[in-house]
Amino acid sequence: MGNYATYMKQFPNDEGFFGAYGGSFIPPQLEEPFKEITEAYLRISRSHDFISELRRIRKHYQGRPTPTYHAKRISDLVGTGCQIYLKREDLNHTGAHKLNHCMGEALLAKFMGKKKLIAETGAGQHGVALATAAAYFGLECEIHMGEVDIAKEAPNVTRMKLLGCKVVPVTHGLKTLKEAVDSAFEAYLEDPVNSIYCIGSVVGPHPFPVMVRDFQFAVGAEARDQIVEMTGDLPDTVMACVGGGSNAMGMFAPFIDDPVELIGVEPGGRSGEIGDHAATMSYGSEGIIHGFKCYLLQNQAGEPAPVYSIASGLDYPGVGPEHSYLHDIERVKYTTADDAACLESFYLLCRAEGIIPALESAHAVAGAIREAKERDRGTILVNLSGRGDKDLDFVTENYGFGDEYLQDWPSLLG
Template identity: 65%
Template sequence: MKQFYLKQFPNEEGYFGKFGGSFVPESIQKAMQEIDAAYNLIAQNSDFIAELRKIRKHFQGRPTPIYFAHNLTREYKGAGIYLKREDLNHTGAHKLNHCMGEALLAKFMGKKKLIAETGAGQHGVALATAAAYFGLECEIHMGEVDIAKEHPNVVRMKILGAKVIPVSFGAKTLKEAVDSAFQSYLKDPHNAMYAIGSVVGPHPFPKIVRDFQSIVGIESKEQFLEMTGELPDIVIACVGGGSNAMGIFSGFIDDSVELVGVEPLGRGEKLGENAATLSYGEEGVMHGFNSIMLKDSKGEPASVYSIASGLDYPSVGPEHAYLHSIGRTKVATILDKEAIAAFYLLSKKEGIIPAIESSHALAYALKIAPNLKGKKILINLSGRGDKDIDFIANTYGYGEVY
């Protein structure tokens, strides 16, 4: 692996190896080029950098801490378990890291409106928060299935002033929310900006979102060295589109640290019962970028499922596809039931209620920890579980069996 990876990837056309690029209509390609040019300009602007640093410190509450999970470590009698507490970032997840950056970029470009999709609602809440901060309109597209499951976040978005658009076609989840948001954006790309919610989509968004999320990796590396005097042996994060994972992975790509992305295996290996894209998918173009995707018998995006609304996406960020293809990252899978068990364990053993998405990463760490005595595992706890508690309690009770 060459050094200074982040400065080398993607290339000017937005490719990570053969993955990435921009496969969109010419009218939208012009808008993507406009966004790319504006981002490249402000990314070198000391005033923009200073403004973003001020926002992170005084509005978001960064840096978020790393916490040594002493009770879980003691119980599992193996590796030391550490959590990067992105659940303590303002709005309760890592999503605000790129949303404040995207909104600042939109303001610089003279845009009046932000449009986005959301699955679990964390990106929607974060973008609605950023829109309120910068005085922009905000329109969030969300599948009806996720609206019912993630009701607390729907309420938060509306209170923050966002217009929530229910998506009632197809599976009524994240993929359809992306389709709907793109359709809305196509109507007025001059005044609006589509603020993509992960390291997916046409170039330059996989790069932009990764760069804004890289603060997680930068902080993690500095904090872990300060806490322990060395780097973690393994860094683990859940992967749907992959923004939280690329955020923390970016701090360690050039180091001898094992990086593991944990995908949702849902109910099992059968197509339509999971959203484990890197594990079972193949190369394909979707939503304007080339990556690995789950396909049906006709070669179209397959139906996917995960108990975690933020992970049920049939593709994955092109950078994840590239890093996995060259062997720099490993991929693991976790079933719904394993994620729920981890959700309750962290809540009851450490007093931290995690998002169901983050619980996938935690579940894998707990699975391997007993056999890694003397090692140190760092997990990106990408979000808190406030949004999930009604669904969890109504479906599983209060975890008496865990």
């Protein structure tokens, strides 16, 4: 077993930095509320009662552990001998990995005596998960979501409202995830005493990058044990999609000190031009956004650049500070998958495995298929971070039912 426990105690430092990245660059009026959150999290994260309650929730409410699945049909279709395995976070309650940290954040809010949960969402999975957590704990919930994403991810908007959540449309800028974060922060500033801002990824000011990573750690820890039980060995490669990067950090963290290749797959979008992708590691540089330092897609004025992804949960100009650090020390390799590869993998998983993935997750599957084609043996473990119910209308209305994207897989076309 790797020494991931040692790594996690070393990073971040007391100021919330992973090397040069992270920290807390926030308005003075938020310094005390964030200090309160940090102290409360550090206290209860070491509490037997808190940990026991969270484990009980995960087992009896969320349905954890989620299985790891051998994608044999896809592996056979690739035909090189390399085997692809999927960590099935799409089977987690609410359909994605997001509930892992949302239940933890809501339990923290309950402990702190907060009455209201405030957050942003892009694809809506974080919004649904937080609305679910709020309903479970009897808390108010307010989710800010860009108008573009509201139209694109309508099923998740309906789910949030059914769960009793107030959905706030964000109408400025590009009307997507970055603007939703801006809007949610502003709402939190109005009443930090009674509310808590529940960030949806390993981003934001300290302590949220470490808090979300810790709550997501269960994903990789389960997958590590499961793949060893299934194959007798660690995987050669572990892969996950990266937007802000919560599902990837949860998947990567338990493998940090193992002899395992780690690959994050970013959204390559339509092209390498500004505004056509959200591939922060490939095209970004050091900057500050939403109260933390990270790799950031920026314009010439040093402001966050416009971004695009077919997957609403990945269209963010920044990335988690821990990802930025792991990139610099070359522990994680970051690559991209464009829209066409994402759609091919989406349809391939539907037809070959009977699994409808989230578009976000399809980026990681696309990366895994590309890697598998270049190998004659070995195993690739992919975090299938969410299911695609939310994407069905958008995909079928804009791209049809897949035949065009499966021309290279004739056996699937009948």
